[in-house]
Amino acid sequence: QKEVEQDPGPLSVPEGAIVSLNCTYSNSAFQYFMWYRQYSRKGPELLMYTYSSGNKEDGRFTAQVDKSSKYISLFIRDSQPSDSATYLCAMSDDGNNRLAFGKGNQVVVIP
Amino acid sequence: GAVVSQHPSWVICKSGTSVKIECRSLDFQATTMFWYRQFPKQSLMLMATSNEGSKATYEQGVEKDKFLINHASLTLSTLTVTSAHPEDSSFYICSARFRSSSGANVLTFGAGSRLTVL
Numbered sequence: 001q002k003e004v005e006q007d008p009g010p011l012s013v014p015e016g017a018i019v020s021l022n023c024t025y026s027n028s029a030f031q032y033f034m035w036y037r038q039y040s041r042k043g044p045e046l047l048m049y050t051y052s053s054g055n056k057e058d059g060r061f062t063a064q065v066d067k068s069s070k071y072i073s074l075f076i077r078d079s080q081p082s083d084s085a086t087y088l089c090a091m092s093d094d095g096n097n098r099l100a101f102g103k104g105n106q107v108v109v110i111p
Numbered sequence: 112g113a114v115v116s117q118h119p120s121w122v123i124c125k126s127g128t129s130v131k132i133e134c135r136s137l138d139f140q141a142t143t144m145f146w147y148r149q150f151p152k153q154s155l156m157l158m159a160t161s162n163e164g165s166k167a168t169y170e171q172g173v174e175k176d177k178f179l180i181n182h183a184s185l186t187l188s189t190l191t192v193t194s195a196h197p198e199d200s201s202f203y204i205c206s207a208r209f210r211s212s213s214g215a216n217v218l219t220f221g222a223g224s225r226l227t228v229l
Binding site for chain 2: 004006008036041043044045046049088098099101102104
Protein backbone atom coordinates (compact mmCIF):
# COMPACT_ATOMS: atom_id res chain seq x y z
CA GLN A 1 0.00 0.00 0.00
CA LYS A 2 1.35 3.40 -0.94
CA GLU A 3 1.76 6.00 1.76
CA VAL A 4 -0.56 8.46 0.03
CA GLU A 5 -3.42 7.52 -2.28
CA GLN A 6 -5.01 10.04 -4.61
CA ASP A 7 -7.32 9.32 -7.51
CA PRO A 8 -5.62 10.90 -10.55
CA GLY A 9 -8.92 11.72 -12.29
CA PRO A 10 -9.31 13.63 -14.56
CA LEU A 11 -12.22 15.53 -13.08
CA SER A 12 -14.26 17.83 -15.33
CA VAL A 13 -16.72 20.31 -13.86
CA PRO A 14 -18.68 23.26 -15.26
CA GLU A 15 -17.64 26.75 -14.28
CA GLY A 16 -19.13 27.76 -10.93
CA ALA A 17 -19.39 24.21 -9.60
CA ILE A 18 -17.76 22.98 -6.41
CA VAL A 19 -14.67 20.86 -6.90
CA SER A 20 -14.07 18.17 -4.30
CA LEU A 21 -10.71 16.43 -4.05
CA ASN A 22 -9.40 14.01 -1.48
CA CYS A 23 -6.49 11.85 -0.41
CA THR A 24 -6.11 8.98 1.98
CA TYR A 25 -2.94 7.99 3.75
CA SER A 26 -1.59 5.15 5.82
CA ASN A 27 1.09 6.74 8.01
CA SER A 28 -0.48 7.84 11.29
CA ALA A 29 2.61 9.92 12.06
CA PHE A 30 1.73 12.50 9.43
CA GLN A 31 0.99 15.83 11.09
CA TYR A 32 1.41 18.39 8.32
CA PHE A 33 -0.90 18.40 5.33
CA MET A 34 -0.64 20.47 2.20
CA TRP A 35 -2.34 20.96 -1.12
CA TYR A 36 -0.33 22.10 -4.11
CA ARG A 37 -1.55 23.27 -7.50
CA GLN A 38 0.55 22.44 -10.54
CA TYR A 39 -0.03 23.90 -13.97
CA SER A 40 1.26 22.02 -16.97
CA ARG A 41 5.06 22.04 -17.24
CA LYS A 42 5.41 24.12 -14.07
CA GLY A 43 6.51 23.44 -10.53
CA PRO A 44 3.92 22.95 -7.76
CA GLU A 45 2.55 26.02 -5.99
CA LEU A 46 1.45 25.81 -2.36
CA LEU A 47 -2.29 26.39 -1.94
CA MET A 48 -3.16 25.30 1.58
CA TYR A 49 -1.21 24.24 4.64
CA THR A 50 -2.79 22.57 7.66
CA TYR A 51 -1.31 21.25 10.85
CA SER A 52 -3.09 18.29 12.47
CA SER A 53 -6.87 17.89 12.19
CA GLY A 54 -9.46 20.52 11.37
CA ASN A 55 -10.61 22.86 8.66
CA LYS A 56 -8.91 25.80 7.04
CA GLU A 57 -10.45 28.28 4.65
CA ASP A 58 -8.74 30.68 2.29
CA GLY A 59 -10.96 32.49 -0.17
CA ARG A 60 -12.63 29.93 -2.40
CA PHE A 61 -10.49 27.11 -1.03
CA THR A 62 -11.24 24.95 2.02
CA ALA A 63 -8.96 22.21 3.32
CA GLN A 64 -10.16 19.55 5.74
CA VAL A 65 -8.13 17.02 7.68
CA ASP A 66 -9.61 14.02 9.47
CA LYS A 67 -6.74 12.24 11.14
CA SER A 68 -8.96 9.59 12.69
CA SER A 69 -9.95 8.46 9.20
CA LYS A 70 -6.58 9.33 7.63
CA TYR A 71 -8.43 11.39 5.05
CA ILE A 72 -7.90 14.90 3.75
CA SER A 73 -10.00 17.00 1.39
CA LEU A 74 -9.79 20.13 -0.68
CA PHE A 75 -12.88 22.01 -1.82
CA ILE A 76 -12.89 24.73 -4.45
CA ARG A 77 -16.04 26.86 -4.51
CA ASP A 78 -17.24 28.82 -7.53
CA SER A 79 -14.66 27.12 -9.72
CA GLN A 80 -13.10 29.12 -12.54
CA PRO A 81 -11.40 28.02 -15.77
CA SER A 82 -8.16 29.32 -14.26
CA ASP A 83 -8.51 26.62 -11.58
CA SER A 84 -7.85 24.00 -14.27
CA ALA A 85 -4.65 22.31 -13.10
CA THR A 86 -3.35 19.26 -11.32
CA TYR A 87 -3.84 19.30 -7.57
CA LEU A 88 -1.42 17.34 -5.43
CA CYS A 89 -1.85 16.49 -1.80
CA ALA A 90 1.28 16.20 0.29
CA MET A 91 2.00 15.36 3.87
CA SER A 92 4.84 15.05 6.31
CA ASP A 93 5.60 13.96 9.82
CA ASP A 94 8.58 16.28 10.30
CA GLY A 95 7.53 19.81 9.64
CA ASN A 96 7.33 19.94 5.88
CA ASN A 97 10.77 18.70 5.04
CA ARG A 98 10.39 15.25 3.54
CA LEU A 99 7.04 15.27 1.83
CA ALA A 100 5.03 12.29 0.64
CA PHE A 101 2.96 13.27 -2.39
CA GLY A 102 -0.18 11.90 -3.92
CA LYS A 103 -0.22 11.24 -7.67
CA GLY A 104 -2.13 14.42 -8.33
CA ASN A 105 -5.69 14.93 -9.54
CA GLN A 106 -6.20 16.69 -12.86
CA VAL A 107 -9.09 19.15 -12.75
CA VAL A 108 -10.67 20.76 -15.80
CA VAL A 109 -13.17 23.59 -15.31
CA ILE A 110 -15.27 24.03 -18.42
CA PRO A 111 -16.42 27.59 -19.24
CA GLY B 112 7.28 35.90 -1.00
CA ALA B 113 9.88 33.20 -1.41
CA VAL B 114 10.94 32.53 -4.97
CA VAL B 115 12.97 29.60 -6.22
CA SER B 116 14.47 29.93 -9.66
CA GLN B 117 15.42 26.88 -11.66
CA HIS B 118 17.52 26.85 -14.82
CA PRO B 119 17.37 25.66 -17.53
CA SER B 120 13.63 25.15 -17.90
CA TRP B 121 14.23 22.57 -20.59
CA VAL B 122 17.25 20.86 -22.07
CA ILE B 123 17.86 18.31 -24.78
CA CYS B 124 21.10 16.39 -24.79
CA LYS B 125 22.74 13.40 -26.41
CA SER B 126 23.09 10.12 -24.63
CA GLY B 127 26.32 9.93 -22.66
CA THR B 128 26.65 13.63 -21.95
CA SER B 129 26.22 15.36 -18.60
CA VAL B 130 23.66 18.01 -17.80
CA LYS B 131 23.68 20.51 -14.94
CA ILE B 132 20.51 22.00 -13.47
CA GLU B 133 20.66 25.00 -11.14
CA CYS B 134 18.29 25.85 -8.32
CA ARG B 135 18.49 29.28 -6.69
CA SER B 136 16.60 30.83 -3.80
CA LEU B 137 16.20 34.44 -4.91
CA ASP B 138 15.13 36.34 -1.83
CA PHE B 139 15.92 34.04 1.04
CA GLN B 140 18.66 31.72 2.22
CA ALA B 141 18.10 28.00 2.02
CA THR B 142 20.32 25.70 4.03
CA THR B 143 18.31 22.78 2.71
CA MET B 144 16.99 22.17 -0.76
CA PHE B 145 15.24 19.14 -2.18
CA TRP B 146 15.40 17.57 -5.60
CA TYR B 147 12.39 15.74 -7.04
CA ARG B 148 11.72 13.83 -10.20
CA GLN B 149 8.34 13.60 -11.86
CA PHE B 150 7.26 11.34 -14.71
CA PRO B 151 4.15 12.16 -16.77
CA LYS B 152 0.96 11.70 -14.75
CA GLN B 153 2.97 10.51 -11.79
CA SER B 154 3.68 11.87 -8.36
CA LEU B 155 6.77 13.79 -7.34
CA MET B 156 9.46 11.43 -6.13
CA LEU B 157 12.06 12.79 -3.76
CA MET B 158 15.53 12.04 -5.06
CA ALA B 159 17.78 13.71 -2.52
CA THR B 160 18.09 16.33 0.15
CA SER B 161 20.77 18.92 -0.52
CA ASN B 162 22.49 20.42 2.51
CA GLU B 163 24.61 23.56 2.30
CA GLY B 164 28.22 22.80 3.02
CA SER B 165 27.81 19.05 3.36
CA LYS B 166 27.03 15.95 1.35
CA ALA B 167 23.57 15.38 -0.01
CA THR B 168 21.35 12.68 1.42
CA TYR B 169 19.99 10.39 -1.27
CA GLU B 170 16.77 8.41 -1.20
CA GLN B 171 16.88 4.67 -1.53
CA GLY B 172 17.35 3.57 -5.12
CA VAL B 173 18.84 6.88 -6.33
CA GLU B 174 22.36 6.53 -7.70
CA LYS B 175 24.69 9.01 -6.03
CA ASP B 176 27.28 8.81 -8.79
CA LYS B 177 24.71 9.44 -11.48
CA PHE B 178 22.91 12.35 -9.86
CA LEU B 179 25.58 14.61 -8.40
CA ILE B 180 24.32 17.30 -6.04
CA ASN B 181 26.31 20.28 -4.90
CA HIS B 182 25.05 22.90 -2.45
CA ALA B 183 27.96 25.30 -2.33
CA SER B 184 26.15 28.37 -1.01
CA LEU B 185 23.01 29.31 0.90
CA THR B 186 21.24 30.26 -2.31
CA LEU B 187 22.40 27.70 -4.86
CA SER B 188 22.11 23.97 -5.30
CA THR B 189 22.98 22.12 -8.51
CA LEU B 190 21.99 18.72 -9.82
CA THR B 191 24.24 17.15 -12.45
CA VAL B 192 22.93 14.18 -14.36
CA THR B 193 26.09 12.37 -15.45
CA SER B 194 26.34 10.18 -18.53
CA ALA B 195 22.67 10.75 -19.25
CA HIS B 196 20.61 8.05 -20.95
CA PRO B 197 17.10 8.16 -22.44
CA GLU B 198 15.63 6.63 -19.28
CA ASP B 199 16.84 9.71 -17.38
CA SER B 200 14.45 11.86 -19.40
CA SER B 201 12.08 13.38 -16.89
CA PHE B 202 10.88 16.56 -15.20
CA TYR B 203 13.26 17.56 -12.41
CA ILE B 204 12.01 19.98 -9.76
CA CYS B 205 13.86 21.55 -6.86
CA SER B 206 12.38 23.05 -3.73
CA ALA B 207 13.61 25.01 -0.73
CA ARG B 208 12.29 25.40 2.76
CA PHE B 209 10.95 28.83 3.66
CA ARG B 210 9.48 30.19 6.87
CA SER B 211 6.16 31.86 6.08
CA SER B 212 4.75 34.96 7.77
CA SER B 213 2.59 32.68 9.92
CA GLY B 214 5.70 30.90 11.17
CA ALA B 215 5.08 27.69 9.30
CA ASN B 216 7.86 25.98 7.41
CA VAL B 217 6.71 25.55 3.84
CA LEU B 218 8.36 24.24 0.71
CA THR B 219 8.62 26.54 -2.29
CA PHE B 220 9.18 24.86 -5.63
CA GLY B 221 11.06 25.91 -8.70
CA ALA B 222 9.37 25.85 -12.10
CA GLY B 223 11.07 22.58 -13.01
CA SER B 224 13.52 21.48 -15.68
CA ARG B 225 12.45 19.13 -18.42
CA LEU B 226 15.30 16.90 -19.55
CA THR B 227 15.13 14.97 -22.79
CA VAL B 228 17.97 12.60 -23.57
CA LEU B 229 18.20 11.49 -27.17
